[in-house]
Amino acid sequence: AQSVSQHNHHVILSEAASLELGCNYSYGGTVNLFWYVQYPGQHLQLLLKYFSGDPLVKGIKGFEAEFIKSKFSFNLRKPSVQWSDTAEYFCAVIKAAGNKLTFGGGTRVLVKP
Amino acid sequence: ETGVTQSPTHLIKTRGQQVTLRCSSQSGHNTVSWYQQALGQGPQFIFQYYREEENGRGNFPPRFSGLQFPNYSSELNVNALELDDSALYLCASNTGSPTSTDTQYFGPGTRLTVL
Numbered sequence: 001a002q003s004v005s006q007h008n009h010h011v012i013l014s015e016a017a018s019l020e021l022g023c024n025y026s027y028g029g030t031v032n033l034f035w036y037v038q039y040p041g042q043h044l045q046l047l048l049k050y051f052s053g054d055p056l057v058k059g060i061k062g063f064e065a066e067f068i069k070s071k072f073s074f075n076l077r078k079p080s081v082q083w084s085d086t087a088e089y090f091c092a093v094i095k096a097a098g099n100k101l102t103f104g105g106g107t108r109v110l111v112k113p
Numbered sequence: 114e115t116g117v118t119q120s121p122t123h124l125i126k127t128r129g130q131q132v133t134l135r136c137s138s139q140s141g142h143n144t145v146s147w148y149q150q151a152l153g154q155g156p157q158f159i160f161q162y163y164r165e166e167e168n169g170r171g172n173f174p175p176r177f178s179g180l181q182f183p184n185y186s187s188e189l190n191v192n193a194l195e196l197d198d199s200a201l202y203l204c205a206s207n208t209g210s211p212t213s214t215d216t217q218y219f220g221p222g223t224r225l226t227v228l
Contacts, residue, residue: 004155036219043115044156044203044219090155099169101146101205101217103155 002027004093006104013081014112021076021107023091030096033074035065036103039087047089050074061085083113117142117206117220125226131192134223136204138185143208144168145187146217147179150201162187191225199227 007022025031035047048059055067065076074091091104116139126132138145144163148156158171162181176192185206191198201222207215 006155043117043221044205045115046216049216092155099144099146099161100158100171101148101156102158103148105153105155 002031002093002095002102004091004102004104006089006091006107008107009105010108010110012110012112015083016080017111019076019078019081019085019109021089021091021109023074023076023104024072025074025091025093025102026072027093027095032094032096033065033067034092034094034101035059035063035074035076036090036092037087038090038106044090047076081109081111083111085109086111115218115220117204117218119202119204119220119223121223122221123224123226125228126194127228128194128196130194131190132194132225134189134191134202134204134225136187136189136206136220138187138204138206139218140185141208142185142206142218144215145181145204145206147187147189148203148205149173149198150203150222151197152200156203159189194227196227199225201225 003026005024033050036044050057050067058064088106090106094101118137120135146161147159150156160170161168165181178190181187203222205217205219
């Protein structure tokens with residue numbers, strides 16, 4: 001069965017610091033990869049997704065993620081965070097042509113003003 | 114806003130009772146998936162419905178069941194509630210067939226507490 005690991009449960013940063021959140025998955029076949037974000041009191045929403053092509057994917061709000069197939073990783077980055085990036089971030093994986101989205105445990109990010 | 118609504122927002126039940134949670138998707142969203150998110154964890158896939166038929170299930174017992182209706186609404190039913198069923202229940206919908214290329218749009222969730 002596929003699984004997703006997010007290495008950090010909590011991250012605390014100051015504004016303007018760079019952010020990198022790790023995500024590794026365990027499935028060896030072709031996968032599609034997602035990062036979702038949940039701002040306080042709001043719905044889960046899609047930040048970015050990777051299906052194929054350029055392994056460096058750009059999403060909303062200045063986020064990007066890099067798919068490294070050899071490392072089974074899909075790390076999320078943002079060069080300079082803002083207080084409004086305080087949220088919980090979830091990495092998710094689905095097998096190509098599959099229907100079961102598997103989420104990691106999430107990383108809570110707190111950005112101090 | 115994702116166009117996906119859920120009701121009720123919060124619910125308190127006791128062990129052994131039954132509960133029905135509801136989800137309303139956008140028009141044209143033929144696929145709906147349900148997830149359970151326990152406190153401090155990521156969402157876990159319960160099952161998916163496509164055109165009113167179950168189209169895949171996660172590791173949840175049969176006392177978790179669902180229905181999908183032609184008007185893009187759906188239900189999650191849980192029988193014989195257990196304390197461990199306390200969680201946030203999320204529904205997500207997407208257009209067309211349940212392929213992995215479609216973005217899933219999530220509702221705000223129903224917080225279920227079982228006492």
